Amino acid sequence: MCGIVGLYLKNPELEPRLGELFCPMLAEMTERGPDSAGIAIYRDDGQYTSKMTVYSSDPDFDWDGLAAEVGRDLGTPVTADRVSTHAILRSDASTRDLRAWLQDHYPNIRAMSAGGALEIYKEVGLPVDVMEQFGIGAMNGTHAIGHTRMATESAVTTEGAHPFNTGDDLCLVHNGSLSNHHRLREWLRRHAGMTFQTENDSEVAAAYLTWRLREGDSLSQALEAGLKDLDGFYTFAVGTREGFSVVRDPIACKHAIMAETDDWVAIATEYRALARLPGVDAARVWEPKPATVYSWGRA
Amino acid sequence: MNTLDLERMAVRDVNQRLHDDAAGTNTDQQYEILNPMGRHAIAVGLNHPFDVTVRGHAGYYCGSMNKEATVTIEGNAGVGVAENIMSGTVHVTGYASQSAAATGHGGLVVIDGDASARCGISMKGVDIVVGGSVGHMSAFMAQSGNLVVCGDAGESFGDSIYEAQLFVRGSVESLGADCVEKEMRPEHVERVRGLLERAGIDADPAAFRRYGSARQLYNFKIGNIGYY
Numbered sequence: 001m002c003g004i005v006g007l008y009l010k011n012p013e014l015e016p017r018l019g020e021l022f023c024p025m026l027a028e029m030t031e032r033g034p035d036s037a038g039i040a041i042y043r044d045d046g047q048y049t050s051k052m053t054v055y056s057s058d059p060d061f062d063w064d065g066l067a068a069e070v071g072r073d074l075g076t077p078v079t080a081d082r083v084s085t086h087a088i089l090r091s092d093a094s095t096r097d098l099r100a101w102l103q104d105h106y107p108n109i110r111a112m113s114a115g116g117a118l119e120i121y122k123e124v125g126l127p128v129d130v131m132e133q134f135g136i137g138a139m140n141g142t143h144a145i146g147h148t149r150m151a152t153e154s155a156v157t158t159e160g161a162h163p164f165n166t167g168d169d170l171c172l173v174h175n176g177s178l179s180n181h182h183r184l185r186e187w188l189r190r191h192a193g194m195t196f197q198t199e200n201d202s203e204v205a206a207a208y209l210t211w212r213l214r215e216g217d218s219l220s221q222a223l224e225a226g227l228k229d230l231d232g233f234y235t236f237a238v239g240t241r242e243g244f245s246v247v248r249d250p251i252a253c254k255h256a257i258m259a260e261t262d263d264w265v266a267i268a269t270e271y272r273a274l275a276r277l278p279g280v281d282a283a284r285v286w287e288p289k290p291a292t293v294y295s296w297g298r299a
Numbered sequence: 300m301n302t303l304d305l306e307r308m309a310v311r312d313v314n315q316r317l318h319d320d321a322a323g324t325n326t327d328q329q330y331e332i333l334n335p336m337g338r339h340a341i342a343v344g345l346n347h348p349f350d351v352t353v354r355g356h357a358g359y360y361c362g363s364m365n366k367e368a369t370v371t372i373e374g375n376a377g378v379g380v381a382e383n384i385m386s387g388t389v390h391v392t393g394y395a396s397q398s399a400a401a402t403g404h405g406g407l408v409v410i411d412g413d414a415s416a417r418c419g420i421s422m423k424g425v426d427i428v429v430g431g432s433v434g435h436m437s438a439f440m441a442q443s444g445n446l447v448v449c450g451d452a453g454e455s456f457g458d459s460i461y462e463a464q465l466f467v468r469g470s471v472e473s474l475g476a477d478c479v480e481k482e483m484r485p486e487h488v489e490r491v492r493g494l495l496e497r498a499g500i501d502a503d504p505a506a507f508r509r510y511g512s513a514r515q516l517y518n519f520k521i522g523n524i525g526y527y
Contacts, residue, residue: 252416252435255378257396271377272337272358285356285375287396287415290435 001150002175003029003269004162004256006237007277008143008244008296011263018043019139021277023131025266026146028273030127032175033148036161037130038122040113040171040239043141048079048090050168052098053112053119055086055158063087066109070101084133085158086112086121095168110159110197115169117142117241122161143297145239147173153181154199164203166194167210169241170219174202175269176234176254184208184229205230209238223247223293235288237267243297252290259283265296301325304333310341321347335361337377342370348387359396362389365406381408384425397434400427403444409498416453419446422463428498438465439475447494449502457510461517465510466491468502477516483509 005025009015018041026037045051054063067080067089078091078098091098095114102109113120121134127148131137147162154160163171178184181201188194188204192211196203208230212222219240226236227250235254238245246267248256258267259274261283268274271285288294301320303313313332330351335341339358342351345368353361353372362370363382371390372380378396381389384403391399394412401417403425410418413431422441432450439455441463451469458475465478466487474480483505491504 252397255396257377270337270339270358271356271375272339275336275356286394287434290416 001032002152002162003032003148003273004146004173004175004235004237004267005029005269005273006143006145006173006239006244006246006267008265009141009263010265010296014263015043015142016140018141018144019135019137021264022144022146023137024276025268025273026131026148027128028275029146029148029269032269033150034126035151035156036122036124036149036158037127038120038147038149038161038163038173039131039134039136040118040120040145040163040165040173041136041139041141042117042143042169042239042241043119043139044117044241045090049092050090050095050098050114050116051119052089052095052114053086053121054089054102055110055112056108057085057158059085061087061109063089066106069105070098073101073105074098083121083135085123086134088119113163113165113171115165115241118165118169118171118239120163120165120171122163123158124156124161143239143244145171145173145237145244152177153201157198159198160200162202163239164200164206166203166206167213169239170206170210170213171239172202172206172209173237174205174234175256176232176249177201178205178230178232178234180231181205201232205234205236219243219245220293220295227291227293235269240297243295245293245295246288247293248288248290250291252288256288257285258288258294259285300329300331301327302331302333305336305338305341306334310338313341314343317342317345317347317349317351321345321349335372335374339377342368345370345387356393365389375412376410380410381406381425384408394431400425403427405444407494407497409500411500413450419444419463422446426494426497428494428500430498430500432469435472436475438463438478441465445490445494447491447498447507449500457512459516460510460512462512464490466507467510468507471508471510474510477513478510479513481509481511483507 063080067078071078074093162173178201181204194207235256335355337358344364348367356374358377366385375393384406386406390409395414397416400408411430416434418433418437428447435453442461448467452471454472455475457478
């Protein structure tokens, strides 16, 4: 099972309503995955070059103290905004330096996402509760991708929830299961220097795409390559800073439906997640073909 | 006309009402179901010659296990529309997702638009008429019945087919294992003509090509009966 949804706004006037439009979509997918949920939101603050969403299991963690410490060490201001169990760190330092510093000084702090626009929030629990916890409904942004999880490949933990972020501003959600993820994980570790935070098969797919992008592929090219190298059943929705892509495996057992108007394009595992989007009655609605990459924006 | 509104009623209650009415004395056999909004399992397991119209897009398994009723979906239908239909008619005015009319034993399923992958998988006697095209692996392991495709068929059409009859007007991307093109004789043209008429689709029956089983994959061969 698992449910995935994605909403990419083509009309900038809708950007203040991103969270409001997105939340009912994810809530509709609760029956497909009630054990945990995750939301990736893309919004460009324009004030800093990088931001990182970080997570602590301690709800009273002193994020301001951490921000002051890392800012002092890296020689550039870092701000921290608490969002429930997560916080957004913003800075002009590179995400690589921020990540390395965190690993050295606070190994228990988990980086959920890194990039310039991407923020990822995920938790164990019912999707509506997770969205409420982080105040997703009030968030603005250009696009969002979400996941409701029914765990099959690894433990039900905050880290095991989707989306997965392995490179700056890239995130992936997955409905399905990969059969060659153990071998591919080892290959990516040894030959591409990739690191992994979980045993989850979807994280391997995200890392694979990160590696291909690093090698110079566009996202579409990376997904084309993935059709050959990733074995199993999958519908992926992949976000980047500029857009998003959807691809299904050649057998296409894992369901997906897409809809597009002049104002937005959306994907969901089931139509009911799209049924309340504005103008959906006049939208072009279709089922993505197997082994075919669909991209929007500059993805 | 009985109106059942899914904004006000749960799917379970709508289906229960249809079952209760079938067992009772309601003489008005016309039903409309409003605001389906992609919900699943609408109007399933009907066992009475009701005329049910779903006004909008339906989710998975709409009209499944139908017996005797006529179910019209004014919109698109999700996965497994009319799955395991026994008799009666299920008509989709838009597109159908994968596994349309899967394992259908009888009755007629009409899809005005395209049907996605595995349309008619394991069909066991149902007649399916698709106004548009069908996706890959359609009529996989089809055992009996007829599938008429006015558009094109995707790859591996009729894979591992038994005795169903397949008719396609457009192109076939590839044939699956043991599926071959067969001669379109006058009786087959008449069969397609009858199915198109029942489906209300205007097309020239002589423009279709026929596909079926080469019977090379059967484990049971009548010539070997003495050895079993």
